[in-house]
Structure formats: structure tokens, C-alpha cells
Amino acid sequence: MNELGTLAWPPVPIRAERLVLRAPEARDRAAFIDLLASPDVHTYLGGPRPRDELDRELPTVPERWPGSFVVDLDGVMIGQILLRRATEHRRPAAVGMVDLGYLFLPRAWGSGYAAEACAAALDWFDGALPGEPVVLATQTANVGSMRLAAKLGFAEVERFHAWGAEQWLGMRPPVAPSDDR
Numbered sequence: 001m002n003e004l005g006t007l008a009w010p011p012v013p014i015r016a017e018r019l020v021l022r023a024p025e026a027r028d029r030a031a032f033i034d035l036l037a038s039p040d041v042h043t044y045l046g047g048p049r050p051r052d053e054l055d056r057e058l059p060t061v062p063e064r065w066p067g068s069f070v071v072d073l074d075g076v077m078i079g080q081i082l083l084r085r086a087t088e089h090r091r092p093a094a095v096g097m098v099d100l101g102y103l104f105l106p107r108a109w110g111s112g113y114a115a116e117a118c119a120a121a122l123d124w125f126d127g128a129l130p131g132e133p134v135v136l137a138t139q140t141a142n143v144g145s146m147r148l149a150a151k152l153g154f155a156e157v158e159r160f161h162a163w164g165a166e167q168w169l170g171m172r173p174p175v176a177p178s179d180d181r
Contacts, residue, residue: 007066009023009066011128014121014123019071019113021069021070021072021120021124022069023064029060032063033054033055036048036049036058044139044145044165067084069083071117073108078104078113079102079105080102081117081121083098083125083134084099094169098125098132098133099134099136099137100136102114130175130176133174134171134172135171135172136149139165139166139168140159146168153172155172156168
């Protein structure tokens with residue numbers, strides 16, 4: 001099983017139609033704080049973190065590790081895409097697989113940015129680590145996330161109860177490696 005950590009990082013910025021996926025930079029710190037402290041963003045994620053705590057604890061360049069992309073619109077961070085290995089505390093069906101996560105600032109909602117950014121990240125992933133499936137977990141109450149999962153080609157693996165709510169686990173089948181990548 002390949003590791004995200006073995007990839008050259010950061011990759012060349014990924015250009016989508018309207019967005020750029022790139023490695024986090026120091027200029028993104030305030031947007032990360034807004035993202036992690038937003039009650040709207042964290043409605044289905046256990047609640048926001050206190051802004052003062054984030055200000056104290058977040059490094060100058062937040063989330064700088066393989067699999068973490070800033071979603072950039074016209075030079076400004078509007079969200080984050082995460083591709084990381086699912087760990088033991090996740091569903092057994094997902095452990096060891098790459099898990100897709102995403103967070104977007106409320107001002108970026110409703111414009112198709114999440115679908116565009118996630119599709120670009122998945123295309124990059126298919127080229128970087130072909131043959132690996134990707135999983136995605138969300139609360140079933142998060143209608144927007146459920147719609148996005150279907151649009152991206154994730155199919156339900158199971159539903160389960162955790163963190164006080166019904167959760168959904170979907171999988172996107174692996175893209176077969178090809179000689180022309």
C-alpha cells in the first residue's frame with residue numbers, strides 16, 4: 001500500500017476551471033482560523049474550536065502535510081481538501097484507505113466550488129497513487145455532503161451510528177493504473 005507521505009510534496013499547484021489547489025502558506029492562517037472556528041462549517045463535525053485557542057495553537061503555516069490542499073479562488077483561500085489515511089477510530093471498512101475530507105468557508109457555499117475542488121484533488125490522486133480506492137464519511141443529515149459524494153461517484157458501503165448521529169460511509173472505486181499517466 002502506497003503512502004501519501006512518500007509523494008513529492010507539495011505537488012505543482014493543481015489548476016481547475018476556477019480554482020487552484022495548492023499547499024498551505026503563511027498567508028492562509030487567518031482563513032484557517034475562520035474555517036476551524038466557524039459554527040456553520042462545523043455543524044456536522046462536532047462543533048467549532050474556540051478562536052482564541054486556534055490563534056494560540058495554529059502554526060504560522062497551518063496543515064502543511066501531504067494530502068492537505070488549500071482551495072484558492074483568485075488568490076484567496078476559500079476552503080481545504082484533505083486526503084489522508086483513515087485510522088483505527090474510523091469504520092473498520094475504511095481503515096487504511098485514503099479518506100477524502102473537505103471544508104469550505106460559508107461564503108463559498110452554493111457555487112459548485114466543493115465539487116470542482118474535490119474532483120480536481122481526486123484526479124490528482126488517481127495519477128499519483130493509481131489503483132487505490134477512496135472513502136468518504138459524512139452525517140446523513142448533511143444533505144449537501146451526501147449530494148456531493150454521489151456527484152463524485154461514491155457509493156454507499158454502510159451506515160452507522162457515531163458521535164450522536166447517523167453516519168454514511170461511501171467508497172469511490174479505484175482507477176486502474178494506465179501506461180499513459
